[in-house]
Amino acid sequence: MHANTPALLAALALTSAIAQAAEPAKAAPPNKLSASDVIKASQPSEWRPLDPGNTLYMDLPAGRVVIELSPDFAPRHAANIRTLVKERYFDGLVVLRSHDNYVAQWGDADEKNPRPLGSAQPKLAAEFTVPMSNDKHFVRLPDHDGYAPQVGHSNGFPAGRDPKTKTTWLAHCYGMVGVGRDNDADSGNGTSLYAVNGHAPRHLDRNVTLVGRVVSGMTLLSSLPRGTGPLGFYEKPEQHLPIKSIRLAADVPEAERSRLEVMRTDSASFKAVAESQRNRPGPWAKVPAGYIELCNVTIPVREQK
Amino acid sequence: MHANTPALLAALALTSAIAQAAEPAKAAPPNKLSASDVIKASQPSEWRPLDPGNTLYMDLPAGRVVIELSPDFAPRHAANIRTLVKERYFDGLVVLRSHDNYVAQWGDADEKNPRPLGSAQPKLAAEFTVPMSNDKHFVRLPDHDGYAPQVGHSNGFPAGRDPKTKTTWLAHCYGMVGVGRDNDADSGNGTSLYAVNGHAPRHLDRNVTLVGRVVSGMTLLSSLPRGTGPLGFYEKPEQHLPIKSIRLAADVPEAERSRLEVMRTDSASFKAVAESQRNRPGPWAKVPAGYIELCNVTIPVREQK
Numbered sequence: 001m002h003a004n005t006p007a008l009l010a011a012l013a014l015t016s017a018i019a020q021a022a023e024p025a026k027a028a029p030p031n032k033l034s035a036s037d038v039i040k041a042s043q044p045s046e047w048r049p050l051d052p053g054n055t056l057y058m059d060l061p062a063g064r065v066v067i068e069l070s071p072d073f074a075p076r077h078a079a080n081i082r083t084l085v086k087e088r089y090f091d092g093l094v095v096l097r098s099h100d101n102y103v104a105q106w107g108d109a110d111e112k113n114p115r116p117l118g119s120a121q122p123k124l125a126a127e128f129t130v131p132m133s134n135d136k137h138f139v140r141l142p143d144h145d146g147y148a149p150q151v152g153h154s155n156g157f158p159a160g161r162d163p164k165t166k167t168t169w170l171a172h173c174y175g176m177v178g179v180g181r182d183n184d185a186d187s188g189n190g191t192s193l194y195a196v197n198g199h200a201p202r203h204l205d206r207n208v209t210l211v212g213r214v215v216s217g218m219t220l221l222s223s224l225p226r227g228t229g230p231l232g233f234y235e236k237p238e239q240h241l242p243i244k245s246i247r248l249a250a251d252v253p254e255a256e257r258s259r260l261e262v263m264r265t266d267s268a269s270f271k272a273v274a275e276s277q278r279n280r281p282g283p284w285a286k287v288p289a290g291y292i293e294l295c296n297v298t299i300p301v302r303e304q305k
Numbered sequence: 306m307h308a309n310t311p312a313l314l315a316a317l318a319l320t321s322a323i324a325q326a327a328e329p330a331k332a333a334p335p336n337k338l339s340a341s342d343v344i345k346a347s348q349p350s351e352w353r354p355l356d357p358g359n360t361l362y363m364d365l366p367a368g369r370v371v372i373e374l375s376p377d378f379a380p381r382h383a384a385n386i387r388t389l390v391k392e393r394y395f396d397g398l399v400v401l402r403s404h405d406n407y408v409a410q411w412g413d414a415d416e417k418n419p420r421p422l423g424s425a426q427p428k429l430a431a432e433f434t435v436p437m438s439n440d441k442h443f444v445r446l447p448d449h450d451g452y453a454p455q456v457g458h459s460n461g462f463p464a465g466r467d468p469k470t471k472t473t474w475l476a477h478c479y480g481m482v483g484v485g486r487d488n489d490a491d492s493g494n495g496t497s498l499y500a501v502n503g504h505a506p507r508h509l510d511r512n513v514t515l516v517g518r519v520v521s522g523m524t525l526l527s528s529l530p531r532g533t534g535p536l537g538f539y540e541k542p543e544q545h546l547p548i549k550s551i552r553l554a555a556d557v558p559e560a561e562r563s564r565l566e567v568m569r570t571d572s573a574s575f576k577a578v579a580e581s582q583r584n585r586p587g588p589w590a591k592v593p594a595g596y597i598e599l600c601n602v603t604i605p606v607r608e609q610k
Contacts, residue, residue, distance in 0.1 A: 100523065101523075145451075146596040147594055147596055183588045198503060199600050199601065203590075218405065222527075223531050285508075287510075289452055291452055
């Protein structure tokens with residue numbers, strides 16, 4: 001439907017790098033590949049499956065959100081969340097906040113009878129940054145960043161780092177998952193989690209422990225009705241979205257697992273994807289940006305072949 | 306409800322500058338104001354009402370989206386859209402695309418019987434950039450930007466400019482409204498419009514004519530179910546969201562107008578809002594960013610007093 005109408009053409013033309021897959025590549029000049037061209041030409045070795053021991057499935061009424069944990073950047077928080085999940089802490093809890101252009105957040109809405117934490121820790125030392133030596137996978141982007149001395153990607157996650165302090169940290173890009181906390185830096189424990197649903201609130205970097213990234217199903221969180229209470233909280237319990245369960249992929253029968261793979265962010269193809277977005281090939285794009293901001297770099301995810 | 310529970314405290318702590326209005330200011334050190342403190346202390350002269358001659362009301366089933374047009378940056382497109390609106394071009398058309406972390410788009414979905422354009426122009430010369438002399442209101446941010454030599458705000462809009470080419474352009478921040486086009490730069494006419502619903506796709510800057518900004522009601526577009534077709538188009542006509550009408554505020558009886566005012570972006574208070582977000586006051590924030598990215602600067606909007 002809509003084929004060849006001006007409305008559709010105008011609409012199609014306003015496309016994202018990945019979406020350009022739908023467009024003919026013939027007009028692209030030689031040596032200029034679109035992101036979809038790069039993905040098509042990539043080698044199987046440039047992809048990795050998700051590690052079932054560090055992958056969460058948040059099953060909502062409308063489908064599954066798949067979250068990859070990052071134990072390199074938040075070992076304590078990732079471990080505590082794995083404990084919570086193994087003991088089924090989140091099952092039956094709710095998404096209780098949908099703050100426009102900021103975060104969707106989930107956890108325990110029952111203040112009178114808070115759910116017991118089981119064998120999980122009630123408080124954890126913050127992991128706002130970790131030593132650069134924790135991270136063996138960082139590949140730096142050449143592009144300038146205002147929030148960090150250096151930025152790049154580490155094993156599938158956007159990250160910043162500071163060679164002066166020899167620290168590194170995950171960056172608050174769209175879809176990143178973090179740990180809600182009180183005013184004390186060490187007051188978070190992973191029972192209250194959020195995912196960024198809008199423009200990257202990078203000022204939160206180094207102020208919150210980020211633990212992972214939504215690699216699939218983000219639309220289930222980003223399209224929720226916005227909460228009309230302060231900070232985007234839902235005002236009525238009936239507005240809460242129930243969480244059927246959160247499970248570690250390793251604890252789910254293999255037949256029920258999502259079969260996703262992520263492009264390795266230390267691969268040549270990933271570098272080429274970033275370049276295809278930094279300087280987009282024609283025919284639609286007229287002025288190349290010559291730059292890409294960290295959170296605009298797509299980290300390709302696909303069904304395993 | 307939820308008062309004083311760990312879950313709520315953790316949740317509340319993850320706040321945005323404006324949302325911090327809900328938090329006590331007592332712990333903020335002297336001379337460090339939150340954005341809400343700045344807004345409270347601002348002078349009436351630091352706000353301006355929307356110009357009814359350049360304000361659109363897009364009335365959707367669930368409420369009103371208010372769009373401020375920018376004739377300084379897109380005089381031809383703003384004029385054509387005013388013509389379309391006056392002749393009720395959009396009434397009964399639809400939101401036909403909801404592309405996650407990119408754009409919501411509206412226009413004519415009927416390829417067989419496209420709606421006639423009336424006295425509007427079918428094609429317009431692109432307004433990707435305009436001469437810097439068009440813009441008398443630019444106030445530069447001190448912060449570095451990767452996509453433009455200089456960035457700042459002009460009369461309520463985020464903008465970039467290049468003193469070498471003496472050109473300036475609107476920036477694709479969250480909520481900005483642009484004109485869909487085909488591959489030809491001059492193929493847009495304002496019949497197909499989109500609003501940015503995610504992380505700023507700044508690579509579109511200088512590649513599309515931006516015509517304005519959603520100043521109210523963005524949640525009506527950002528929370529739409531995502532389209533599952535290519536590029537986020539809805540696959541079935543019944544998924545389209547009908548547009549009741551788009552009207553120029555000046556053509557709506559005064560009693561039915563939205564009464565909004567925008568903080569003047571050349572005011573001292575606006576500068577202070579940006580600073581409050583660049584280096585957030587305590588007690589929650591631990592590490593000041595020392596920087597703000599253009600699209601993270603809040604442009605305050607409120608009901609007229």
